[in-house]
Amino acid sequence: MSNRKPINEAALDRIVAEAAKAKRERESGYRERALGLYPWICGRCAREFTRVNLHELTVHHRNHNHDDNPADGSNWELLCLYCHDNEHQRQLDHAAGSLAGSDKVAAATSNPFAGLRAMLKRD
Numbered sequence: 001m002s003n004r005k006p007i008n009e010a011a012l013d014r015i016v017a018e019a020a021k022a023k024r025e026r027e028s029g030y031r032e033r034a035l036g037l038y039p040w041i042c043g044r045c046a047r048e049f050t051r052v053n054l055h056e057l058t059v060h061h062r063n064h065n066h067d068d069n070p071a072d073g074s075n076w077e078l079l080c081l082y083c084h085d086n087e088h089q090r091q092l093d094h095a096a097g098s099l100a101g102s103d104k105v106a107a108a109t110s111n112p113f114a115g116l117r118a119m120l121k122r123d
Contacts, residue, residue, distance in 0.1 A: 030069040030076065034059045037073045044083035058084045064091065 040049040040057060049057045060079045061068060068075045079087060 031059050033069075033071075034073055034076045034078060038076075038078050041078065042080040042083050043077040044079055044087075047080050049080075056081050060084050060087060 035054070035057075040054060041047065042049075042057065043060075057078050057080060060077050062075050062077060065075070
């Protein structure tokens with residue numbers, strides 16, 4: 001017999017909905033401010049945007065802290081979807097590389113060409 005309390009689905013749904021609403025409000029606030037501060041151009045590839053494709057322009061947080069939204073926009077840069085994804089992938093790759101780079105890699109011990117010279121001289 002389990003001693004666990006049943007999950008209150010309604011409370012869980014309310015918490016998730018409140019978190020999603022807070023995220024949307026936070027994002028809409030700094031997105032609108034960033035779009036007003038900066039020209040609608042990707043900071044990496046220099047692609048220009050209009051009202052038609054503005055939804056493809058994102059606000060990137062330079063320090064990766066989405067709660068750090070200074071009024072002067074100094075933690076933001078506008079990036080297109082592709083450059084924004086690339087920036088976050090680079091961050092992940094760097095983190096993975098720095099963890100793997102702490103250990104010395106053992107030198108290879110096999111020689112795929114061992115005996116090749118002898119095989120070539122058999123003519």
